[in-house]
Amino acid sequence: NAGVTQTPKFQVLKTGQSMTLQCAQDMNHNSMYWYRQDPGMGLRLIYYSASEGTTDKGEVPNGYNVSRLNKREFSLRLESAAPSQTSVYFCASTDPVGNIQYFGAGTRLSVL
Amino acid sequence: SQQGEEDPQALSIQEGENATMNCSYKTSINNLQWYRQNSGRGLVHLILIRSNEREKHSGRLRVTLDTSKKSSSLLITASRAADTASYFCATDDNQGGKLIFGQGTELSVKP
Numbered sequence: 001n002a003g004v005t006q007t008p009k010f011q012v013l014k015t016g017q018s019m020t021l022q023c024a025q026d027m028n029h030n031s032m033y034w035y036r037q038d039p040g041m042g043l044r045l046i047y048y049s050a051s052e053g054t055t056d057k058g059e060v061p062n063g064y065n066v067s068r069l070n071k072r073e074f075s076l077r078l079e080s081a082a083p084s085q086t087s088v089y090f091c092a093s094t095d096p097v098g099n100i101q102y103f104g105a106g107t108r109l110s111v112l
Numbered sequence: 113s114q115q116g117e118e119d120p121q122a123l124s125i126q127e128g129e130n131a132t133m134n135c136s137y138k139t140s141i142n143n144l145q146w147y148r149q150n151s152g153r154g155l156v157h158l159i160l161i162r163s164n165e166r167e168k169h170s171g172r173l174r175v176t177l178d179t180s181k182k183s184s185s186l187l188i189t190a191s192r193a194a195d196t197a198s199y200f201c202a203t204d205d206n207q208g209g210k211l212i213f214g215q216g217t218e219l220s221v222k223p
Contacts, residue, residue, distance in 0.1 A: 004154075031209055040121075042200065042215040043155075050209070058210070090154055099143065099209050101202075103154030 002026055006091050006104035013081045013111045021076040021107050023091030031094040032074040033058075033101065034066060036087040043090065049074055081111040118201060118214040126222050131188040133217040135201030136181075142204045144177055144184050145211065149198045158186075158199075193223045 004025045013019060025032065030051045035043040035058075045058030049068040063085060065077045074093075078085060088108050092101040119134045135144070143162045147155040161168045161177045161184065168175045174187040188195055198218045202211040 033210070035213075040215060043213040045210060045212075048210060092155075094209055096209075099204060099211070100145065100157045100160060101147075101155070101211060103156070105154050106152075 004091055004093055004102050004104040006089075006107050008107060009105065010108050011110070013078075013109065015082060015111060017081050017111075018077065018079050019081065020078075021089055021091075021109075022073070023075065023104060024073045025091075025093040025102070026072065027093060027095070027102065028071070029093035029102075030071070030096055032068065033092045033094070034064075034074070034076045035090045035092065036060065036085075037090060037106075038087050046076065046089075081109075083111045085109065086111045118199075118217045120217060121215070122218045122220070124220040124222065125191060127191060127193055129191055129221075131191050131195070131219055131221070133186045133199050133201075133219070135184045135186070135214055137184075137201075137203050137212075138182065139203075139205075141179075144175075145202045146173075146175060146184075146186050147200045147202060147213075149200065149216070151197070155200060188219075191219075191221045193221050195219060196221045 007022045033048040034046040044060045047066040049055045052071045055066050067075045088106050090106050091104045145160045146158045149155045159170045161175050172189045177184045198216045200216045201214045
């Protein structure tokens with residue numbers, strides 16, 4: 001059981017470049033989430049998906065898009081990266097019974 | 113907006129001492145959870161306490177919840193150097209299972 005797998009682990013982009021962060025879970029969870037973590041800010045929710053085929057905005061969705069490709073996969077896309085998007089990005093999925101979230105190891109993104 | 117606010121932001125103690133972290137929140141909750149994050153890693157769930165519970169134990173962890181004060185505390189007894197990490201409280205928003213995380217307490221346990 002791999003749990004929640006994120007790729008890539010590290011990425012450096014130039015301003016204006018695009019990229020997609022990938023996330024997959026093998027726990028058959030319905031709900032999946034994307035967060036960003038900045039120093040002193042805790043985790044802030046970017047987008048979430050309560051079930052396959054649905055997505056909703058979180059607290060800080062501007063500059064991002066998401067795709068819930070199937071029950072396992074939830075990707076986050078930066079169409080035109082900005083330095084303000086330099087952060088650590090975490091994907092998580094939820095155990096529906098206890099509402100416990102399981103996190104990936106994170107993607108460390110720098111936008112120059 | 114962040115629901116949970118944690119206190120202190122940083123805590124440094126010696127091995128063997130107890131560590132207490134506090135969390136305050138603003139709105140009604142279904143449950144409150146505590147997570148741990150080691151440096152460079154994702155968050156790991158530690159313990160969940162429901163709104164109708166006042167205290168819960170798991171190994172060296174003790175969590176209390178006071179819904180009248182909208183606050184919770186996490187006590188780690190007999191701390192070890194391996195407990196060095198950041199600790200976050202998280203509350204659900206009563207809407208579809210999303211969690212709102214606090215800013216975290218950075219705990220350093222010195223051997």
